[in-house]
Amino acid sequence: MRSLPSYPARFPLLLVLVWAIFVLPSVVLASGTPDHDASANSHPSYAGGPPQLEKAKGESCIRETEWMRRNHMDFLKHRRAETVRQGVRIRSESLLKCAECHQSHEKFCDQCHGYVSASPDCFECHVYPK
Amino acid sequence: MTMDRRTVLGLGGVAAAGVALAPGLTLIAAPPPDKSEASGDQRWAMLIDVTKCESNCTACTRACRQENNVPLFGDPTRDIHWIRKLEIRDKDHRRPSVSLPVLCNHCENPPCAHVCPTEATFIRKDGIVLVDKHRCIGCRYCMLACPYKARSLVYHKTEFPEGGNPNVPIRAKGVVEKCTFCVHLVDDGKQPACVQACGHAGHKAMIFGDLNDPKSEIAMRIREVKTQTIREDLGLKPHVHYQGL
Numbered sequence: 394m395r396s397l398p399s400y401p402a403r404f405p406l407l408l409v410l411v412w413a414i415f416v417l418p419s420v421v422l423a424s425g426t427p428d429h430d431a432s433a434n435s436h437p438s439y440a441g442g443p444p445q446l447e448k449a450k451g452e453s454c455i456r457e458t459e460w461m462r463r464n465h466m467d468f469l470k471h472r473r474a475e476t477v478r479q480g481v482r483i484r485s486e487s488l489l490k491c492a493e494c495h496q497s498h499e500k501f502c503d504q505c506h507g508y509v510s511a512s513p514d515c516f517e518c519h520v521y522p523k
Numbered sequence: 524m525t526m527d528r529r530t531v532l533g534l535g536g537v538a539a540a541g542v543a544l545a546p547g548l549t550l551i552a553a554p555p556p557d558k559s560e561a562s563g564d565q566r567w568a569m570l571i572d573v574t575k576c577e578s579n580c581t582a583c584t585r586a587c588r589q590e591n592n593v594p595l596f597g598d599p600t601r602d603i604h605w606i607r608k609l610e611i612r613d614k615d616h617r618r619p620s621v622s623l624p625v626l627c628n629h630c631e632n633p634p635c636a637h638v639c640p641t642e643a644t645f646i647r648k649d650g651i652v653l654v655d656k657h658r659c660i661g662c663r664y665c666m667l668a669c670p671y672k673a674r675s676l677v678y679h680k681t682e683f684p685e686g687g688n689p690n691v692p693i694r695a696k697g698v699v700e701k702c703t704f705c706v707h708l709v710d711d712g713k714q715p716a717c718v719q720a721c722g723h724a725g726h727k728a729m730i731f732g733d734l735n736d737p738k739s740e741i742a743m744r745i746r747e748v749k750t751q752t753i754r755e756d757l758g759l760k761p762h763v764h765y766q767g768l
Contacts, residue, residue, distance in 0.1 A: 477655050480561025480647055482710050489689060518656070520689040 444508050447500035492522045555711045563648040566734040568762035570741050575728035578622035586720030592687045603675040605702040627673040627702035628761030635665035651704050661697040674701045
């Protein structure tokens, strides 16, 4: 039966492992990363900056515009659970009411979602009235 | 919101006039309030008078499909049924055959909700058993657990039908769905589509209402007439009652 190699024989292997784990990654990182920003800006549809959204029809949203921009997804999801499971229905703030002011899903919702590459699937099932 | 004394007194007078007119009867159907919530004070139930149900009438099933955007794939093994008509025949012809609609029984002890691994199926405070399709993973345990075959898996991708009802979303492929007692109508103070259709067809075999309200038509009928539920022996306490079965 062959015995295991003694410590001096294994030493070079350990040295290579330590080098591969600690030294190699730092060398690779320091050599520079590919420029992601340049490739994003070269996308044809967003070359002129962020998307321009269609103006809403009504005078004001049910919440501040700034707040809606940041929180509409949590707002909708929270309401979704409350409505389905506890039967809470706030008729003036239902999902169908959004379409009274933001009349085009394509020119409003889809613009930003496409820009930030978010793909919520709400409207696979829910109807966005036209 | 604050109300001054005069407003409160005025509202009290209006409420008293409404009561004086007749219990359960208002002159004009009030629009639903802006905010409402399912409450444990109510217990929704249905009573189906089998003696009034015509064997060749499908008004309830057609109204259900129309109201809830339920498609027909044309494949009997894959079709979605929220409500279906059954014909019960006595093998020895001693009793006449009866026709009856069967739908989700909205049990008080729903086995579908007990087996659901994601808690997608649940029972609302007012007794309506619902599927939260956002959570359903399509495992179909509930379909096996339900003794009424009230549930269907959505095997195919569905499209929003031409002239469909925007108040009811369609469904994603791979979720389980069933009768909701037309919860969107009930929350607005209306009757389920099948009950309305049965009334329009002139049969009035189905009534729907609140069992916890002793003055409601359904509560009175269940007190006065002999009614049955299907598979009472299972102890699920179903809330679709049948008369004349």
